[in-house]
Amino acid sequence: MACSNIKTLSLINHKILSSHLTVDRKIGTASVVPVPVNIPQTLSKILPDSATLTLKNNPQTQSFSVINKPVERKEMDSVPGKFGRFGGKYVPETLITCLGKLEAEFNLVLHDSQFQEELRTALRDYVGRETPLYFAERLTNHYKNNNGEGPEIYLKREDLNHVGAHKINNAIAQAMIAKRMGRTSIVAATGAGQHGVATAAACAKLDLECTIYMGAADMEKQSSNVLLMKLLGAQVKTVEGSFKDASSEAIRGWVGDLENSYYLTGTVVGPHPCPSMVREFQSVIGKETRRQAMDKWGGKPDVLVACIGSGSNALGLFHEFINDQDVRLIGVEAAGFGLDSGKHAATIARGEVGVYHGAMSYLLQDEEGQILGPHSIGVGLEYPGVGPEVSYLKETGRAEFHSATDQEAVDAYRRLCKLEGIFPALEASHALAFLEKLCPTLANGTKVVVNISGRGDKDADRVFHYKHDLTPCEIVY
Ligand SMILES: Cc1ncc(COP(=O)(O)O)c(C=O)c1O
Numbered sequence: 001m002a003c004s005n006i007k008t009l010s011l012i013n014h015k016i017l018s019s020h021l022t023v024d025r026k027i028g029t030a031s032v033v034p035v036p037v038n039i040p041q042t043l044s045k046i047l048p049d050s051a052t053l054t055l056k057n058n059p060q061t062q063s064f065s066v067i068n069k070p071v072e073r074k075e076m077d078s079v080p081g082k083f084g085r086f087g088g089k090y091v092p093e094t095l096i097t098c099l100g101k102l103e104a105e106f107n108l109v110l111h112d113s114q115f116q117e118e119l120r121t122a123l124r125d126y127v128g129r130e131t132p133l134y135f136a137e138r139l140t141n142h143y144k145n146n147n148g149e150g151p152e153i154y155l156k157r158e159d160l161n162h163v164g165a166h167k168i169n170n171a172i173a174q175a176m177i178a179k180r181m182g183r184t185s186i187v188a189a190t191g192a193g194q195h196g197v198a199t200a201a202a203c204a205k206l207d208l209e210c211t212i213y214m215g216a217a218d219m220e221k222q223s224s225n226v227l228l229m230k231l232l233g234a235q236v237k238t239v240e241g242s243f244k245d246a247s248s249e250a251i252r253g254w255v256g257d258l259e260n261s262y263y264l265t266g267t268v269v270g271p272h273p274c275p276s277m278v279r280e281f282q283s284v285i286g287k288e289t290r291r292q293a294m295d296k297w298g299g300k301p302d303v304l305v306a307c308i309g310s311g312s313n314a315l316g317l318f319h320e321f322i323n324d325q326d327v328r329l330i331g332v333e334a335a336g337f338g339l340d341s342g343k344h345a346a347t348i349a350r351g352e353v354g355v356y357h358g359a360m361s362y363l364l365q366d367e368e369g370q371i372l373g374p375h376s377i378g379v380g381l382e383y384p385g386v387g388p389e390v391s392y393l394k395e396t397g398r399a400e401f402h403s404a405t406d407q408e409a410v411d412a413y414r415r416l417c418k419l420e421g422i423f424p425a426l427e428a429s430h431a432l433a434f435l436e437k438l439c440p441t442l443a444n445g446t447k448v449v450v451n452i453s454g455r456g457d458k459d460a461d462r463v464f465h466y467k468h469d470l471t472p473c474e475i476v477y
Contacts, residue, residue, distance in 0.1 A: 080273070080276070081271075081272025081273060081275075081276065082388075083388045083389045083392035084392045084395060084396070085360065086353075086360050086361050086388035086395075087272055087275060087359050088271070088272065088359055089271040089272050090358050091358045095258075099271055101181070102273060102277075103272065105181055106280075110280070115176065115180070118176065119172070122176070123169065123172070126172065127162045127168050128160065128162050129284065131156060131157045131288065132160065133156055133292035133293065133296065134157050135153075135296070136154065136420050138419040139155075139420055142415070143435065149445075150444060151302075151303075151438075151442040151443075151445070151446035151447070152446070154296075154447065154450070155420075155450055156285060156289055156450070158285060158313065158451060158453050159424065159454050159455035159456075164194065164197070165194040165195075165198065165425065165453060165455065166285060166313045166451075166453050166454065167194045167198035167199075167266055168201065168202070169281055169284055171188075171195065171201070171202045171266070172202045173281040174262075174264045174277065176206065178208065179208065183208075183260060183262040185208065185209035185210070185257070186199060186202075186262050186264050187250045187253045187262070188263070188264045188265070189213045190212055190213075190225075190266065191379050191382055191383065192379040192380030192427065192458065193214065193224075193226060193228075193229065193379075194380060194425070196212040196236070197225050197232065200212060200232035200234035201232050203232075204233050210232075210234040210235065211234065212229050212234050212235070213247075213249045213253065214226065214237070214239065214246050215242040215246050218243060218379050218382075219236070221379055221462070237249070237253075242373065242374075243382055244371065244373075244374075244384055247383075250263060265277075265278060266278070267387065268310055268315055268389060268390065269388075270357050271357075271358030275389055276389075278312050279312070279316065279319055279387075282315060285316035286316060286317045286320030287320050289320065290320050300326070300327055301447045301448070302326075302327065302328065302446045302448065303442070303448045304318055304330065304448075304449050305330045305448060306318070307331075307333075307427050307429075307451070307453060308331040308332060308347075308381070309380050309382075309427060310383050310387050310390070311386050311387040311390035312387070314331050314390065314451070315389055317451045318393070318399065322398065328400065329393070329400065330400050331348070331400070331402075332401075332403060332430045332431045333346040333347065333401060333403040333404075334346060334374075334375075334376030334377075334378055334382070334403065334406075335404055336375040336376050336377070337405065344374065345375060345382050347364050347386045348362055348394050349401065350364065351363050351364050351365070351386075353391070354369055356371060357385070359388050360391075361386060361388045361391045362385065362386050362390075362391045363385045365384070371384045372384060376430075377406035377426055378409060378425070378427035378429065378430060380426075381430065402437070404430040404434055409433050410426075410429070410463055410466045412429040412435075413426060414463065415432070416432055423455055423456035423460065425452075425454035425456045425458070426456060426459040426462070426463070427454060428451065428452045428453040428454055428456075431451060431453075435450065
């Protein structure tokens with residue numbers, strides 16, 4: 001929207017940041033300079049009903065009337081870090097200062113035009129954005145009924161990003177924040193290796209030291225990514241256990257050197273501001289999708305589908321559309337060997353609310369609150385929790401959640417290879433697998449967007465050798 005045409009400015013989820021009043025990001029970043037009356041320091045007080053605004057994209061100073069009530073809330077974390085009862089900062093006191101500094105820096109960069117310009121350039125010229133919204137014609141035909149009717153399937157091609165997944169959107173932005181904060185070394189944990197490779201690449205580009213923690217079994221399953229991380233100059237540390245154990249170890253490594261190191265979280269979990277920060281940097285996926293849908297068919301998507309590990313690719317796609325109640329949001333979890341097998345990663349379907357890695361959320365845990373080991377053939381889905389915002393979407397009913405088994409994901413991987421010539425990551429294959437159940441229920445012409453969160457080269461060997469109907473005892477990793 002051209003800022004200069006705006007006659008009325010709605011303050012959506014307005015926030016006061018030092019002496020600036022920041023406003024709805026849909027109409028660009030604007031700051032009140034100077035404010036004709038003092039801006040009160042809390043949101044509950046009255047804001048000025050008119051203000052002189054200098055718009056960043058339009059250096060002329062212009063007057064606008066300001067509607068003084070927040071309209072429908074865009075952000076669900078308008079109490080910073082809380083999504084209903086989920087989220088928070090359940091950390092030792094020693095970490096509070098450090099998280100506070102991170103939150104302050106995050107709030108600054110959100111409204112810092114130089115940072116935003118550098119990030120836009122990096123996303124365009126280094127990551128390769130924007131990613132296409134691809135009409136999958138043969139997949140669409142596959143789901144047509146006998147009358148030749150069915151939904152239209154579009155794929156959001158995050159697999160085409162540099163280093164092969166959505167993870168780089170967040171890794172590059174956070175590495176830039178770390179550099180601004182004067183940190184010299186980055187620590188991160190990875191499951192499938194995609195976040196590890198993305199972080200290692202960002203660190204190479206920005207001349208930062210990089211240490212990646214990874215579970216021993218995951219290193220074997222995703223060995224090609226381990227090689228890439230090492231080639232990119234990262235130190236890869238082996239951790240006994242899986243991704244959750246690697247995350248705990250990475251946090252320990254970070255806490256040991258808070259002055260110099262930066263814990264670069266790869267998904268929407270952890271204490272505030274981590275979930276909000278990762279979601280913000282991934283929300284480029286949904287923003288592009290809205291624009292591309294408008295260009296392609298002159299409207300919005302009807303249904304968005306994404307796999308849920310912890311939720312970063314899903315929230316990246318969904319967040320832009322959360323207030324569009326006519327857009328269905330569908331998250332697909334990993335059912336592994338089946339929801340009743342005890343070998344799955346379906347936190348939303350089978351989890352309970354608890355606290356883990358610094359935040360309150362749904363978790364896979366036993367009666368005593370001990371975390372249960374998750375399983376999925378999509379290694380990046382093997383986390384025993386989901387992000388607090390995902391938990392909130394479940395609790396409020398705004399999003400629907402379903403699951404797909406290992407077998408269904410492998411079938412979907414193979415289907416996309418054969419029908420479209422695209423290798424989807426096994427994680428994203430869970431989202432694709434759900435189309436089998438979803439498509440027969442949809443009206444002709446329904447526009448469905450599936451997030452292809454990453455490329456599946458890393459999984460080719462496992463898919464090629466996967467045998468039908470393996471039991472938990474038979475599977476060899
Ligand atoms: C390609 C890909 N998709 C999805 C995920 C799951 O993470 P999230 O739910 O945060 O998107 C991962 C995690 O490693 C991944 O590598």
